[in-house]
Amino acid sequence: MTTAILFDVDGTLVDTPAAMTTVLRTVVAEHGRTAADDRLRATVGRPLAASLAGLLELPTDHPAVVQAADRARELFTQTVIPSAPRLVFPGVPELLAALRERGHPLAVVTSKVRPSAIELLDAAGLLDAFDTLACHGMTERGKPYPDLALLAAAALDTPPADCVVVGDAVDDVRMANAAGMRPIGVSTGVATRAELVLAGARAVYAGPAALGPALLDEPTVRPFDLTPR
Template identity: 80%
Template sequence: MSTAILFDLDGTLVDTPAGMTTVLRAVVTEHGRTATDDQLRRTVGRPLTASLATLLGLPVDDPEVGRAADRARRLFTELVIPSAARLVLPGVPELLAALRDRGHPLAVVTSKVRPSAIELLAATGLLDAFDSLSCHGMAERGKPHADLALLAADALGVSPARCIVVGDAVDDVRMANAAGMTPFGVTTGVASRAELLLAGARAVFTGADTLGPALLLSDSDPRPARPQPEVI
């Protein structure tokens, strides 16, 4: 079987971090707190309740955090979903189509809950490109633990050693390494090239145009015997 490709969603397939930052800022302000742009952006890509617990300075199981998360999801639907089709990162639809044509199993592995992931993927027109979705709450532990990536590999019927994880965040890279998969970073989201490499990314790409050739040539063992970080 061809190598399976597991994609993160926010910041990897769709340019939602700016919209999510706007949503988080509004919710934090409504709850009488303040946060810098950097503090807000650094939480994008984590589970929403964990992000808001950090920003509000509350335990993750505090009822206020739950209410804030519900409010954030409503605002995301109101403010970001209507323009989601315009937020798909350049070259992503073409890359997904090419990978499917080559027989690569494809999955999304995201810290979004499943209804939110489906809502965003449907709005962007990308939902049908994927064979499986692994979302927050579907496994015991989320990123950076291996659980969601292993859930995706099992759903696709592919061994972890035959999986590549593509993500824009340090937690994506750490999850891939914990699962025994090959981590590829992209600089289209929240983490810098240096941060992705330091976390253990095998290679870092600037977007779909440079990522595509590496993925389309990945049917040999994607894990080199002595990996050396690459920046492309």
């Protein structure tokens, strides 16, 4: 069985955390609130409505939260999407192309809702690299629960034990472990190397270019007993 690779998006494939922090800061300010940048950045990659509910100290289904989430998506489309090709981390297109050439099934597993994920990946020129997308709202529970990862594995017709999850956040690592998959971290996003290792990442790499040689090992990526970097 060829190993399937499941990728997070924000902070893993595309360098969006800083831009998303700016979007969140604007939306929170429009609602008469303030939040430190480290608190704003820590929410990047999590479901938008839940993040804004926490920042605004309101229930997730509160009309103001719904309005704020819509506003954040609007600002993201206006200010970030046009820059998407420049935000792709170095080495990502080459890594995805090499993985596909070697026959690895590829999926995205993200806390973005599907239209937002498609919008970003398409603008970044990455959408066609993936066989399936598992997005927030497509399962009852999102990250860090295993549901989205298992949905992607089923769509790829690959057993969870033959899947690797690559992500920049603690929730990505926890999701992978809960799903019985191998979690690999990249330190390009919201979590530090130490946080990823503590959460259970098998290894942590500086980014896709550094990660590439490990994922491209033959015949598969197992066993993943590399020293975390």
